[in-house]
Amino acid sequence: MIELRAVHKRHANGFEALRGVSLKVAKGDLVAVTGRSGAGKSTLLRLMAGIERATQGDVLVNGQNVGRLREAGLAALRRNLGLVFQDHKILFSRSVGENVALPLEIAGVPRSETASRVRAALDKVGLLDRERAAPVTLSGGEQQRLCIARAIVHRPAIVIADEPTGGLDAEYAAAIGGLFRSFNQVGVTIVVSTHNAQEMAALGCRVVTLDQGRLCP
Amino acid sequence: MNRWLRAHVVAARRALQRLRDDAWGTCLSVVVIAGAITLPLLLVSLVESARQAASRLATDPVANVYLKAGADEAAGRALEKLLRGQPGVATVRFVSREQALLDLRKVGHLSELLAALDTNPLPHALVLRLENREPSELAALKGFLASQPAVEDVSMDFEWAERIRRASVLLQSLAWAVSAALGVAVLFVIGNTTRLQILSQRDEIQVCRLIGASQAYVRRPLLYHGAIQGTLAGLLAGGITLAVMRSIAAEVRQLTASYGGFEMIQPDLPALIAVSALAGIMGWLGAWVSAARHLRATD
Ligand SMILES: Nc1ncnc2c1ncn2[C@@H]1O[C@H](COP(=O)(O)OP(=O)(O)OP(=O)(O)O)[C@@H](O)[C@H]1O
Numbered sequence: 050m051i052e053l054r055a056v057h058k059r060h061a062n063g064f065e066a067l068r069g070v071s072l073k074v075a076k077g078d079l080v081a082v083t084g085r086s087g088a089g090k091s092t093l094l095r096l097m098a099g100i101e102r103a104t105q106g107d108v109l110v111n112g113q114n115v116g117r118l119r120e121a122g123l124a125a126l127r128r129n130l131g132l133v134f135q136d137h138k139i140l141f142s143r144s145v146g147e148n149v150a151l152p153l154e155i156a157g158v159p160r161s162e163t164a165s166r167v168r169a170a171l172d173k174v175g176l177l178d179r180e181r182a183a184p185v186t187l188s189g190g191e192q193q194r195l196c197i198a199r200a201i202v203h204r205p206a207i208v209i210a211d212e213p214t215g216g217l218d219a220e221y222a223a224a225i226g227g228l229f230r231s232f233n234q235v236g237v238t239i240v241v242s243t244h245n246a247q248e249m250a251a252l253g254c255r256v257v258t259l260d261q262g263r264l265c266p
Numbered sequence: 267m268n269r270w271l272r273a274h275v276v277a278a279r280r281a282l283q284r285l286r287d288d289a290w291g292t293c294l295s296v297v298v299i300a301g302a303i304t305l306p307l308l309l310v311s312l313v314e315s316a317r318q319a320a321s322r323l324a325t326d327p328v329a330n331v332y333l334k335a336g337a338d339e340a341a342g343r344a345l346e347k348l349l350r351g352q353p354g355v356a357t358v359r360f361v362s363r364e365q366a367l368l369d370l371r372k373v374g375h376l377s378e379l380l381a382a383l384d385t386n387p388l389p390h391a392l393v394l395r396l397e398n399r400e401p402s403e404l405a406a407l408k409g410f411l412a413s414q415p416a417v418e419d420v421s422m423d424f425e426w427a428e429r430i431r432r433a434s435v436l437l438q439s440l441a442w443a444v445s446a447a448l449g450v451a452v453l454f455v456i457g458n459t460t461r462l463q464i465l466s467q468r469d470e471i472q473v474c475r476l477i478g479a480s481q482a483y484v485r486r487p488l489l490y491h492g493a494i495q496g497t498l499a500g501l502l503a504g505g506i507t508l509a510v511m512r513s514i515a516a517e518v519r520q521l522t523a524s525y526g527g528f529e530m531i532q533p534d535l536p537a538l539i540a541v542s543a544l545a546g547i548m549g550w551l552g553a554w555v556s557a558a559r560h561l562r563a564t565d
Protein backbone atom coordinates (compact mmCIF):
# COMPACT_ATOMS: atom_id res chain seq x y z
CA MET A 50 0.00 0.00 0.00
CA ILE A 51 2.83 2.38 0.91
CA GLU A 52 6.43 1.60 0.05
CA LEU A 53 9.60 3.64 0.44
CA ARG A 54 12.70 2.48 -1.40
CA ALA A 55 16.04 3.87 -0.23
CA VAL A 56 14.56 7.34 0.14
CA HIS A 57 16.75 10.37 0.71
CA LYS A 58 15.53 13.86 1.37
CA ARG A 59 17.88 16.78 1.24
CA HIS A 60 16.32 20.16 2.05
CA ALA A 61 17.04 23.30 0.10
CA ASN A 62 19.61 24.38 2.71
CA GLY A 63 21.56 21.15 2.11
CA PHE A 64 20.44 19.43 5.33
CA GLU A 65 19.76 15.76 4.78
CA ALA A 66 16.62 14.92 6.81
CA LEU A 67 16.26 11.34 5.52
CA ARG A 68 19.19 9.12 4.60
CA GLY A 69 18.17 5.96 2.81
CA VAL A 70 14.88 4.97 4.39
CA SER A 71 13.17 1.81 3.15
CA LEU A 72 9.79 0.90 4.60
CA LYS A 73 6.74 -1.12 3.61
CA VAL A 74 3.29 -0.48 5.02
CA ALA A 75 0.80 -3.15 4.02
CA LYS A 76 -2.93 -2.70 3.63
CA GLY A 77 -4.59 -2.67 7.04
CA ASP A 78 -1.35 -1.95 8.92
CA LEU A 79 -1.14 0.38 11.87
CA VAL A 80 2.38 1.79 11.95
CA ALA A 81 3.81 4.25 14.46
CA VAL A 82 6.88 6.24 13.46
CA THR A 83 8.81 7.39 16.51
CA GLY A 84 12.04 9.22 17.08
CA ARG A 85 13.47 12.28 18.73
CA SER A 86 12.60 15.76 17.67
CA GLY A 87 14.28 16.45 14.35
CA ALA A 88 14.70 12.78 13.50
CA GLY A 89 12.73 13.21 10.27
CA LYS A 90 9.26 11.91 11.17
CA SER A 91 7.32 14.78 9.63
CA THR A 92 9.55 14.72 6.57
CA LEU A 93 8.81 11.02 6.09
CA LEU A 94 5.06 11.55 6.38
CA ARG A 95 5.11 14.54 4.03
CA LEU A 96 6.89 12.45 1.41
CA MET A 97 4.16 9.80 1.69
CA ALA A 98 1.47 12.45 1.10
CA GLY A 99 3.33 13.97 -1.83
CA ILE A 100 3.73 17.30 -0.03
CA GLU A 101 7.47 17.03 -0.51
CA ARG A 102 9.45 15.07 -3.05
CA ALA A 103 12.29 12.67 -2.32
CA THR A 104 15.65 13.76 -3.70
CA GLN A 105 16.60 10.10 -4.18
CA GLY A 106 14.67 6.82 -4.09
CA ASP A 107 11.01 6.10 -4.75
CA VAL A 108 7.86 6.63 -2.74
CA LEU A 109 4.98 4.41 -3.85
CA VAL A 110 1.43 4.87 -2.62
CA ASN A 111 -1.33 2.64 -3.98
CA GLY A 112 1.12 1.53 -6.65
CA GLN A 113 1.69 5.09 -7.85
CA ASN A 114 5.14 6.64 -7.78
CA VAL A 115 4.41 9.82 -5.84
CA GLY A 116 7.55 11.55 -7.03
CA ARG A 117 6.45 11.28 -10.65
CA LEU A 118 2.90 12.53 -10.16
CA ARG A 119 1.93 15.82 -11.70
CA GLU A 120 -0.19 18.47 -10.03
CA ALA A 121 -3.58 16.88 -10.82
CA GLY A 122 -2.37 13.41 -9.91
CA LEU A 123 -1.04 14.61 -6.56
CA ALA A 124 -4.33 16.34 -5.79
CA ALA A 125 -6.24 13.14 -6.63
CA LEU A 126 -3.86 11.12 -4.43
CA ARG A 127 -4.35 13.45 -1.45
CA ARG A 128 -8.12 13.35 -1.83
CA ASN A 129 -7.85 9.64 -1.10
CA LEU A 130 -5.72 10.15 2.01
CA GLY A 131 -6.71 11.34 5.44
CA LEU A 132 -4.09 13.81 6.66
CA VAL A 133 -3.47 15.18 10.13
CA PHE A 134 -0.83 17.92 10.20
CA GLN A 135 1.53 18.57 13.05
CA ASP A 136 0.55 22.27 12.94
CA HIS A 137 -3.15 21.37 12.56
CA LYS A 138 -3.95 23.63 9.55
CA ILE A 139 -7.33 24.56 10.98
CA LEU A 140 -9.25 27.36 9.21
CA PHE A 141 -10.20 29.74 11.97
CA SER A 142 -12.57 31.69 9.72
CA ARG A 143 -14.84 28.63 9.57
CA SER A 144 -16.81 26.79 12.19
CA VAL A 145 -15.76 23.39 13.49
CA GLY A 146 -18.33 21.67 11.28
CA GLU A 147 -17.24 23.63 8.20
CA ASN A 148 -13.62 22.64 8.81
CA VAL A 149 -14.59 19.00 8.97
CA ALA A 150 -16.72 19.37 5.82
CA LEU A 151 -13.78 20.62 3.76
CA PRO A 152 -12.63 17.25 2.29
CA LEU A 153 -16.23 16.45 1.33
CA GLU A 154 -16.63 19.83 -0.39
CA ILE A 155 -13.44 19.23 -2.31
CA ALA A 156 -14.59 15.75 -3.30
CA GLY A 157 -17.90 17.21 -4.54
CA VAL A 158 -20.15 15.37 -2.08
CA PRO A 159 -23.72 16.75 -2.15
CA ARG A 160 -24.61 19.12 0.68
CA SER A 161 -27.44 16.89 1.87
CA GLU A 162 -24.99 14.08 2.45
CA THR A 163 -22.25 16.32 3.86
CA ALA A 164 -24.19 17.31 6.97
CA SER A 165 -24.77 13.76 8.21
CA ARG A 166 -21.22 12.65 7.47
CA VAL A 167 -19.72 15.64 9.27
CA ARG A 168 -21.85 14.85 12.31
CA ALA A 169 -20.85 11.20 12.21
CA ALA A 170 -17.15 12.16 12.12
CA LEU A 171 -17.53 14.69 14.94
CA ASP A 172 -19.39 12.07 16.96
CA LYS A 173 -16.49 9.64 16.61
CA VAL A 174 -14.05 12.16 18.12
CA GLY A 175 -16.53 13.36 20.75
CA LEU A 176 -17.04 16.87 19.35
CA LEU A 177 -20.62 16.58 18.14
CA ASP A 178 -21.84 19.30 20.48
CA ARG A 179 -19.22 21.75 19.13
CA GLU A 180 -20.20 21.56 15.47
CA ARG A 181 -21.16 25.23 15.24
CA ALA A 182 -18.44 26.50 17.54
CA ALA A 183 -15.50 28.57 16.33
CA PRO A 184 -12.24 26.57 16.39
CA VAL A 185 -10.57 29.22 18.60
CA THR A 186 -12.93 28.23 21.39
CA LEU A 187 -11.60 24.66 21.35
CA SER A 188 -8.86 23.45 23.69
CA GLY A 189 -5.64 22.10 22.22
CA GLY A 190 -6.82 18.51 22.55
CA GLU A 191 -10.17 19.37 21.02
CA GLN A 192 -8.44 21.03 18.08
CA GLN A 193 -6.43 17.86 17.56
CA ARG A 194 -9.63 15.82 17.57
CA LEU A 195 -11.13 18.24 15.06
CA CYS A 196 -8.17 17.50 12.78
CA ILE A 197 -8.76 13.77 13.14
CA ALA A 198 -12.44 14.21 12.28
CA ARG A 199 -11.42 16.12 9.15
CA ALA A 200 -8.98 13.35 8.23
CA ILE A 201 -11.58 10.57 8.40
CA VAL A 202 -14.78 12.28 7.25
CA HIS A 203 -14.30 11.25 3.62
CA ARG A 204 -13.56 7.62 4.63
CA PRO A 205 -10.03 7.40 3.22
CA ALA A 206 -8.33 4.02 2.92
CA ILE A 207 -5.10 5.49 4.34
CA VAL A 208 -4.70 7.95 7.22
CA ILE A 209 -1.36 9.68 7.74
CA ALA A 210 -1.28 11.53 11.05
CA ASP A 211 1.66 13.67 12.18
CA GLU A 212 1.78 13.75 15.99
CA PRO A 213 -1.96 13.55 16.61
CA THR A 214 -1.26 13.14 20.33
CA GLY A 215 1.50 15.73 20.62
CA GLY A 216 1.19 17.88 23.71
CA LEU A 217 -1.67 15.90 25.18
CA ASP A 218 -1.71 14.32 28.63
CA ALA A 219 -1.49 10.54 28.86
CA GLU A 220 -5.23 10.05 29.26
CA TYR A 221 -6.15 12.07 26.16
CA ALA A 222 -3.31 10.54 24.18
CA ALA A 223 -4.57 7.06 25.05
CA ALA A 224 -8.08 8.03 23.93
CA ILE A 225 -6.81 9.22 20.57
CA GLY A 226 -4.63 6.13 20.24
CA GLY A 227 -7.73 4.05 20.83
CA LEU A 228 -9.52 6.01 18.16
CA PHE A 229 -6.86 5.11 15.60
CA ARG A 230 -6.98 1.53 16.76
CA SER A 231 -10.72 1.42 16.07
CA PHE A 232 -10.31 2.96 12.59
CA ASN A 233 -7.63 0.38 11.91
CA GLN A 234 -9.97 -2.40 12.98
CA VAL A 235 -12.38 -1.49 10.20
CA GLY A 236 -9.60 -1.80 7.65
CA VAL A 237 -8.04 1.66 7.45
CA THR A 238 -4.27 1.69 6.91
CA ILE A 239 -2.72 4.11 9.37
CA VAL A 240 0.68 5.75 9.76
CA VAL A 241 1.13 7.97 12.81
CA SER A 242 4.18 9.74 14.09
CA THR A 243 4.66 10.16 17.79
CA HIS A 244 7.19 10.92 20.50
CA ASN A 245 5.75 8.28 22.69
CA ALA A 246 6.75 4.81 21.54
CA GLN A 247 5.49 2.90 24.57
CA GLU A 248 1.98 4.21 24.30
CA MET A 249 1.77 3.09 20.68
CA ALA A 250 3.37 -0.26 21.34
CA ALA A 251 0.76 -0.75 24.03
CA LEU A 252 -1.91 -0.43 21.36
CA GLY A 253 -0.27 -3.31 19.56
CA CYS A 254 0.94 -1.41 16.57
CA ARG A 255 4.14 -1.85 14.67
CA VAL A 256 6.67 0.72 15.81
CA VAL A 257 9.52 1.95 13.60
CA THR A 258 12.09 4.35 14.95
CA LEU A 259 13.94 7.07 13.10
CA ASP A 260 17.27 8.38 14.25
CA GLN A 261 18.89 11.26 12.42
CA GLY A 262 17.19 10.35 9.18
CA ARG A 263 17.84 6.62 9.37
CA LEU A 264 15.52 3.81 10.39
CA CYS A 265 16.78 1.91 13.43
CA PRO A 266 16.87 -1.84 12.86
CA MET B 267 -27.33 17.16 -10.09
CA ASN B 268 -24.17 15.89 -11.69
CA ARG B 269 -20.73 16.41 -10.21
CA TRP B 270 -19.56 19.02 -12.66
CA LEU B 271 -22.65 21.15 -12.26
CA ARG B 272 -22.54 20.81 -8.49
CA ALA B 273 -18.92 21.95 -8.40
CA HIS B 274 -19.91 25.08 -10.34
CA VAL B 275 -22.93 25.78 -8.17
CA VAL B 276 -20.76 25.49 -5.06
CA ALA B 277 -18.14 27.81 -6.56
CA ALA B 278 -20.71 30.39 -7.68
CA ARG B 279 -22.34 30.34 -4.25
CA ARG B 280 -18.99 30.84 -2.56
CA ALA B 281 -18.16 33.73 -4.91
CA LEU B 282 -21.51 35.41 -4.19
CA GLN B 283 -20.92 35.02 -0.48
CA ARG B 284 -17.49 36.67 -0.75
CA LEU B 285 -18.94 39.51 -2.81
CA ARG B 286 -21.62 40.01 -0.15
CA ASP B 287 -19.12 39.82 2.70
CA ASP B 288 -17.17 42.68 1.13
CA ALA B 289 -20.15 44.63 -0.17
CA TRP B 290 -18.37 47.98 -0.08
CA GLY B 291 -15.36 46.75 -2.01
CA THR B 292 -17.63 45.02 -4.49
CA CYS B 293 -19.63 48.21 -5.11
CA LEU B 294 -16.45 50.18 -5.59
CA SER B 295 -14.93 47.87 -8.18
CA VAL B 296 -18.27 47.43 -9.98
CA VAL B 297 -18.62 51.21 -10.27
CA VAL B 298 -15.05 51.60 -11.52
CA ILE B 299 -15.51 48.88 -14.12
CA ALA B 300 -18.92 50.25 -15.13
CA GLY B 301 -17.28 53.64 -15.71
CA ALA B 302 -14.72 52.04 -17.99
CA ILE B 303 -17.48 50.35 -19.98
CA THR B 304 -19.87 53.32 -20.10
CA LEU B 305 -17.43 55.60 -21.90
CA PRO B 306 -16.96 53.56 -25.08
CA LEU B 307 -20.61 52.52 -25.00
CA LEU B 308 -21.71 56.16 -25.06
CA LEU B 309 -19.19 57.00 -27.72
CA VAL B 310 -20.38 54.20 -29.98
CA SER B 311 -24.02 55.22 -29.51
CA LEU B 312 -23.23 58.85 -30.36
CA VAL B 313 -21.13 57.94 -33.38
CA GLU B 314 -23.81 55.63 -34.72
CA SER B 315 -26.40 58.37 -34.28
CA ALA B 316 -24.19 60.83 -36.15
CA ARG B 317 -23.70 58.36 -38.97
CA GLN B 318 -27.41 57.86 -39.28
CA ALA B 319 -27.91 61.63 -39.32
CA ALA B 320 -25.32 62.03 -42.05
CA SER B 321 -26.94 59.37 -44.17
CA ARG B 322 -30.21 61.32 -44.11
CA LEU B 323 -28.60 64.55 -45.36
CA ALA B 324 -28.19 65.29 -49.07
CA THR B 325 -25.25 63.26 -50.25
CA ASP B 326 -25.45 63.92 -54.00
CA PRO B 327 -22.15 65.48 -55.09
CA VAL B 328 -23.88 68.42 -56.71
CA ALA B 329 -22.78 72.07 -56.67
CA ASN B 330 -25.10 74.96 -57.54
CA VAL B 331 -23.42 78.01 -59.04
CA TYR B 332 -25.59 81.18 -58.96
CA LEU B 333 -24.68 83.99 -61.35
CA LYS B 334 -24.80 87.67 -60.51
CA ALA B 335 -28.13 89.37 -61.21
CA GLY B 336 -26.50 91.42 -63.96
CA ALA B 337 -25.00 88.45 -65.78
CA ASP B 338 -26.90 87.48 -68.93
CA GLU B 339 -27.49 84.15 -70.58
CA ALA B 340 -24.45 84.48 -72.85
CA ALA B 341 -22.20 84.88 -69.82
CA GLY B 342 -23.79 81.77 -68.34
CA ARG B 343 -23.27 79.76 -71.53
CA ALA B 344 -19.63 80.91 -71.70
CA LEU B 345 -19.06 79.80 -68.11
CA GLU B 346 -20.75 76.49 -68.90
CA LYS B 347 -18.26 75.91 -71.70
CA LEU B 348 -15.34 76.85 -69.47
CA LEU B 349 -16.43 74.49 -66.69
CA ARG B 350 -16.91 71.53 -69.04
CA GLY B 351 -13.14 71.31 -69.40
CA GLN B 352 -12.50 71.70 -65.69
CA PRO B 353 -10.97 68.65 -63.92
CA GLY B 354 -13.23 67.07 -61.30
CA VAL B 355 -16.43 68.24 -62.99
CA ALA B 356 -18.48 65.40 -64.48
CA THR B 357 -21.39 67.26 -66.04
CA VAL B 358 -22.53 70.88 -66.30
CA ARG B 359 -26.09 72.00 -66.92
CA PHE B 360 -27.14 75.59 -67.50
CA VAL B 361 -30.44 76.55 -65.83
CA SER B 362 -31.80 79.84 -67.07
CA ARG B 363 -33.68 82.09 -64.67
CA GLU B 364 -36.90 81.48 -66.60
CA GLN B 365 -36.46 77.72 -66.30
CA ALA B 366 -35.69 78.09 -62.59
CA LEU B 367 -38.90 80.07 -62.07
CA LEU B 368 -40.92 77.41 -63.91
CA ASP B 369 -39.33 74.71 -61.75
CA LEU B 370 -40.12 76.65 -58.63
CA ARG B 371 -43.74 77.15 -59.65
CA LYS B 372 -44.13 73.38 -59.68
CA VAL B 373 -43.46 73.35 -55.95
CA GLY B 374 -47.11 73.65 -54.84
CA HIS B 375 -47.04 75.91 -51.82
CA LEU B 376 -44.72 78.46 -53.42
CA SER B 377 -46.81 79.19 -56.54
CA GLU B 378 -49.09 81.69 -54.77
CA LEU B 379 -46.16 83.56 -53.37
CA LEU B 380 -44.47 83.66 -56.77
CA ALA B 381 -47.64 84.83 -58.46
CA ALA B 382 -47.56 87.92 -56.29
CA LEU B 383 -44.20 88.95 -57.75
CA ASP B 384 -44.17 90.91 -60.95
CA THR B 385 -40.52 90.32 -61.78
CA ASN B 386 -38.45 87.13 -61.76
CA PRO B 387 -36.12 87.39 -58.72
CA LEU B 388 -34.06 84.33 -59.68
CA PRO B 389 -30.59 84.47 -61.23
CA HIS B 390 -29.21 82.23 -63.97
CA ALA B 391 -27.51 79.18 -62.55
CA LEU B 392 -25.26 76.27 -63.39
CA VAL B 393 -25.73 72.82 -61.87
CA LEU B 394 -22.49 70.84 -61.62
CA ARG B 395 -22.17 67.16 -60.88
CA LEU B 396 -18.76 66.50 -59.37
CA GLU B 397 -16.52 63.52 -59.71
CA ASN B 398 -14.62 63.79 -56.51
CA ARG B 399 -15.35 64.31 -52.81
CA GLU B 400 -11.88 65.08 -51.50
CA PRO B 401 -12.28 68.12 -49.24
CA SER B 402 -9.10 69.81 -50.50
CA GLU B 403 -10.11 69.47 -54.13
CA LEU B 404 -13.61 70.64 -53.35
CA ALA B 405 -12.23 73.72 -51.66
CA ALA B 406 -9.99 74.47 -54.68
CA LEU B 407 -12.90 74.08 -57.07
CA LYS B 408 -15.07 76.26 -54.89
CA GLY B 409 -12.40 78.94 -54.88
CA PHE B 410 -12.05 78.76 -58.65
CA LEU B 411 -15.82 79.06 -59.17
CA ALA B 412 -16.15 81.97 -56.77
CA SER B 413 -13.33 83.83 -58.50
CA GLN B 414 -15.23 83.91 -61.81
CA PRO B 415 -16.49 87.48 -62.40
CA ALA B 416 -20.03 86.36 -63.31
CA VAL B 417 -20.46 84.17 -60.22
CA GLU B 418 -22.37 85.46 -57.20
CA ASP B 419 -22.50 82.39 -54.97
CA VAL B 420 -21.52 78.68 -54.89
CA SER B 421 -23.33 76.14 -52.75
CA MET B 422 -22.29 72.58 -52.10
CA ASP B 423 -24.85 71.15 -49.67
CA PHE B 424 -23.42 67.68 -49.68
CA GLU B 425 -20.21 69.03 -48.20
CA TRP B 426 -21.75 68.92 -44.75
CA ALA B 427 -22.93 65.37 -45.08
CA GLU B 428 -19.48 64.46 -46.25
CA ARG B 429 -17.83 66.18 -43.33
CA ILE B 430 -20.08 64.41 -40.84
CA ARG B 431 -19.49 61.12 -42.59
CA ARG B 432 -15.74 61.54 -42.41
CA ALA B 433 -15.85 62.69 -38.81
CA SER B 434 -17.99 59.74 -37.83
CA VAL B 435 -15.63 57.28 -39.48
CA LEU B 436 -12.80 58.84 -37.51
CA LEU B 437 -14.83 58.83 -34.30
CA GLN B 438 -15.75 55.24 -34.89
CA SER B 439 -12.17 54.11 -34.99
CA LEU B 440 -11.55 56.27 -31.93
CA ALA B 441 -14.45 54.54 -30.20
CA TRP B 442 -12.94 51.16 -30.96
CA ALA B 443 -9.54 52.25 -29.70
CA VAL B 444 -11.09 53.59 -26.49
CA SER B 445 -13.07 50.34 -26.08
CA ALA B 446 -9.94 48.28 -26.47
CA ALA B 447 -7.97 50.41 -24.00
CA LEU B 448 -10.74 50.35 -21.42
CA GLY B 449 -11.24 46.63 -22.00
CA VAL B 450 -7.65 46.14 -20.92
CA ALA B 451 -8.31 48.41 -17.94
CA VAL B 452 -11.27 46.20 -16.95
CA LEU B 453 -9.00 43.15 -17.13
CA PHE B 454 -6.55 44.87 -14.80
CA VAL B 455 -9.18 45.98 -12.30
CA ILE B 456 -10.66 42.48 -12.09
CA GLY B 457 -7.20 40.96 -12.06
CA ASN B 458 -6.34 43.09 -9.07
CA THR B 459 -9.47 42.20 -7.10
CA THR B 460 -8.67 38.56 -7.83
CA ARG B 461 -5.14 39.03 -6.55
CA LEU B 462 -6.51 40.56 -3.33
CA GLN B 463 -8.92 37.65 -2.99
CA ILE B 464 -6.05 35.20 -3.29
CA LEU B 465 -4.03 37.12 -0.69
CA SER B 466 -6.88 37.27 1.79
CA GLN B 467 -7.68 33.57 1.33
CA ARG B 468 -4.12 32.39 1.28
CA ASP B 469 -4.48 30.07 4.32
CA GLU B 470 -7.67 28.56 3.07
CA ILE B 471 -6.23 27.95 -0.38
CA GLN B 472 -3.14 26.36 1.10
CA VAL B 473 -5.09 24.03 3.35
CA CYS B 474 -7.45 23.06 0.52
CA ARG B 475 -4.50 22.28 -1.73
CA LEU B 476 -2.86 20.19 1.01
CA ILE B 477 -5.90 18.00 1.44
CA GLY B 478 -6.38 17.43 -2.28
CA ALA B 479 -8.12 20.39 -3.91
CA SER B 480 -7.14 20.70 -7.57
CA GLN B 481 -6.04 23.99 -9.11
CA ALA B 482 -9.42 24.13 -10.84
CA TYR B 483 -11.26 23.76 -7.53
CA VAL B 484 -9.39 26.68 -6.02
CA ARG B 485 -9.66 28.80 -9.16
CA ARG B 486 -13.38 28.30 -9.82
CA PRO B 487 -14.79 30.63 -7.12
CA LEU B 488 -12.28 33.28 -8.19
CA LEU B 489 -13.50 33.05 -11.78
CA TYR B 490 -17.10 33.45 -10.66
CA HIS B 491 -16.03 36.33 -8.46
CA GLY B 492 -14.62 38.10 -11.52
CA ALA B 493 -17.43 37.17 -13.88
CA ILE B 494 -20.18 38.30 -11.50
CA GLN B 495 -18.48 41.66 -10.96
CA GLY B 496 -18.05 42.09 -14.71
CA THR B 497 -21.68 41.26 -15.40
CA LEU B 498 -22.94 43.62 -12.72
CA ALA B 499 -20.70 46.37 -14.10
CA GLY B 500 -21.99 45.67 -17.62
CA LEU B 501 -25.58 46.02 -16.43
CA LEU B 502 -24.80 49.26 -14.62
CA ALA B 503 -22.96 50.65 -17.64
CA GLY B 504 -25.87 49.71 -19.90
CA GLY B 505 -28.29 51.44 -17.55
CA ILE B 506 -26.20 54.62 -17.41
CA THR B 507 -25.78 54.68 -21.20
CA LEU B 508 -29.49 54.17 -21.71
CA ALA B 509 -30.33 56.99 -19.29
CA VAL B 510 -27.86 59.40 -20.88
CA MET B 511 -28.94 58.58 -24.43
CA ARG B 512 -32.61 58.97 -23.43
CA SER B 513 -32.04 62.45 -22.10
CA ILE B 514 -29.93 63.48 -25.11
CA ALA B 515 -32.52 62.02 -27.44
CA ALA B 516 -35.26 64.16 -25.88
CA GLU B 517 -33.18 67.32 -26.36
CA VAL B 518 -32.24 66.45 -29.92
CA ARG B 519 -35.81 65.63 -30.82
CA GLN B 520 -36.93 69.09 -29.64
CA LEU B 521 -34.09 70.85 -31.42
CA THR B 522 -34.68 69.10 -34.71
CA ALA B 523 -38.48 69.06 -34.59
CA SER B 524 -38.70 71.65 -37.39
CA TYR B 525 -36.48 69.51 -39.63
CA GLY B 526 -38.73 66.51 -39.34
CA GLY B 527 -37.27 65.29 -36.09
CA PHE B 528 -34.21 63.18 -35.59
CA GLU B 529 -33.98 60.07 -33.44
CA MET B 530 -30.82 59.21 -31.54
CA ILE B 531 -29.83 55.58 -31.55
CA GLN B 532 -30.45 53.93 -28.18
CA PRO B 533 -29.05 50.63 -27.02
CA ASP B 534 -31.80 48.00 -27.08
CA LEU B 535 -32.26 45.00 -24.82
CA PRO B 536 -30.19 42.54 -26.91
CA ALA B 537 -27.36 45.08 -27.02
CA LEU B 538 -27.50 45.53 -23.24
CA ILE B 539 -27.49 41.77 -22.71
CA ALA B 540 -24.55 41.46 -25.09
CA VAL B 541 -22.62 44.18 -23.23
CA SER B 542 -23.25 42.55 -19.84
CA ALA B 543 -22.28 39.14 -21.19
CA LEU B 544 -19.12 40.56 -22.71
CA ALA B 545 -18.26 42.31 -19.46
CA GLY B 546 -18.87 39.03 -17.62
CA ILE B 547 -16.52 37.22 -19.98
CA MET B 548 -13.91 39.93 -19.44
CA GLY B 549 -14.29 39.47 -15.69
CA TRP B 550 -13.84 35.74 -16.07
CA LEU B 551 -10.76 36.26 -18.24
CA GLY B 552 -9.20 38.84 -15.94
CA ALA B 553 -9.68 36.54 -12.96
CA TRP B 554 -8.23 33.63 -14.91
CA VAL B 555 -5.08 35.45 -15.88
CA SER B 556 -4.60 36.76 -12.37
CA ALA B 557 -5.29 33.36 -10.79
CA ALA B 558 -2.84 31.68 -13.13
CA ARG B 559 -0.18 34.16 -12.03
CA HIS B 560 -0.83 34.40 -8.31
CA LEU B 561 -2.07 30.94 -7.33
CA ARG B 562 1.28 29.43 -8.12
CA ALA B 563 2.81 31.57 -5.40
CA THR B 564 0.57 29.99 -2.74
CA ASP B 565 1.60 26.43 -3.59
N1 LIG C 1 12.18 22.94 4.89
C1 LIG C 1 13.26 22.57 5.58
N2 LIG C 1 14.43 23.14 5.30
C2 LIG C 1 15.55 22.77 6.00
N3 LIG C 1 15.56 21.88 6.97
C3 LIG C 1 14.40 21.28 7.31
C4 LIG C 1 13.20 21.61 6.64
N4 LIG C 1 12.21 20.87 7.17
C5 LIG C 1 12.79 20.13 8.12
N5 LIG C 1 14.08 20.37 8.21
C6 LIG C 1 15.01 19.73 9.11
O1 LIG C 1 14.92 18.34 8.91
C7 LIG C 1 15.02 17.65 10.14
C8 LIG C 1 13.82 16.74 10.29
O2 LIG C 1 12.65 17.53 10.41
P1 LIG C 1 11.26 16.89 10.74
O3 LIG C 1 10.26 17.97 10.77
O4 LIG C 1 11.01 15.77 9.81
O5 LIG C 1 11.51 16.34 12.20
P2 LIG C 1 10.50 15.60 13.16
O6 LIG C 1 11.05 14.27 13.39
O7 LIG C 1 9.12 15.70 12.63
O8 LIG C 1 10.63 16.48 14.45
P3 LIG C 1 9.51 16.87 15.53
O9 LIG C 1 9.33 15.70 16.39
O10 LIG C 1 10.10 18.01 16.26
O11 LIG C 1 8.29 17.23 14.76
C9 LIG C 1 15.09 18.71 11.23
O12 LIG C 1 16.44 18.81 11.67
C10 LIG C 1 14.70 19.98 10.56
O13 LIG C 1 15.42 21.05 11.06
Ligand SMILES: [Mg+2]
Nearest residue numbers: 090091092135
Ligand atom coordinates in the same frame (compact mmCIF):
# COMPACT_ATOMS: atom_id res chain seq x y z
MG1 LIG D 1 7.43 16.60 13.13
